[in-house]
Amino acid sequence: MYVASVTDEHRLTLDVMVDLRNALEDEPSADPREFLVQAGFSRARDASAASMSRVAQRLRALEPLLAALPDLDVEQASARISEELTELPITPSIVDHDDAGPHIHWTPATARFDDQVLADIFMALAAEVCDNGTIRFGVCGADDCEHIFYDATRNRSRRFCSDPRCASRTHTADHRKRKRSD
Numbered sequence: 001m002y003v004a005s006v007t008d009e010h011r012l013t014l015d016v017m018v019d020l021r022n023a024l025e026d027e028p029s030a031d032p033r034e035f036l037v038q039a040g041f042s043r044a045r046d047a048s049a050a051s052m053s054r055v056a057q058r059l060r061a062l063e064p065l066l067a068a069l070p071d072l073d074v075e076q077a078s079a080r081i082s083e084e085l086t087e088l089p090i091t092p093s094i095v096d097h098d099d100a101g102p103h104i105h106w107t108p109a110t111a112r113f114d115d116q117v118l119a120d121i122f123m124a125l126a127a128e129v130c131d132n133g134t135i136r137f138g139v140c141g142a143d144d145c146e147h148i149f150y151d152a153t154r155n156r157s158r159r160f161c162s163d164p165r166c167a168s169r170t171h172t173a174d175h176r177k178r179k180r181s182d
């Protein structure tokens with residue numbers, strides 16, 4: 001994975017983490033491959049089906065933590081993230097491939113792909129919690145939607161997940177409620 005800066009890279013990783021979690025919540029058998037290809041994981045395209053299913057399995061195991069994130073304080077989140085980091089084969093190195101320019105890989109080239117994905121996610125989460133705590137994680141405000149989101153807005157005004165129907169049906173419902181009380 002490669003982007004302009006470490007901060008941008010963390011952000012991209014958090015976005016794909018949220019999208020994957022929501023996709024797996026909708027459909028537990030969803031295939032993470034396209035999400036990871038889009039997010040710039042160069043190994044995603046050629047990874048075996050077995051390897052992809054390990055990624056999906058570990059992302060599903062992450063579900064309780066991701067769902068709880070908006071409610072955890074910094075101390076709780078830090079403890080959980082640190083615990084996960086100790087289980088991962090993290091040995092950072094600077095690499096340059098596919099004309100990307102020098103960037104950091106958190107896992108060695110010999111690491112399993114699911115370990116690489118999880119290491120990227122947990123390093124991004126660690127950086128996020130150190131920078132902002134957990135306040136930028138939220139649960140969609142639409143009725144019957146359990147999707148999570150990462151709020152990148154300056155004033156933290158985000159209320160809904162990335163499904164455009166959630167914002168629009170909630171606005172319609174608000175509008176009806178207002179009309180009734182007129």
Ligand SMILES: [Zn+2]
Nearest residue numbers: 001002103105
């Ligand atoms: Zn890379």
Ligand SMILES: [Zn+2]
Nearest residue numbers: 140145161166
């Ligand atoms: Zn939603």
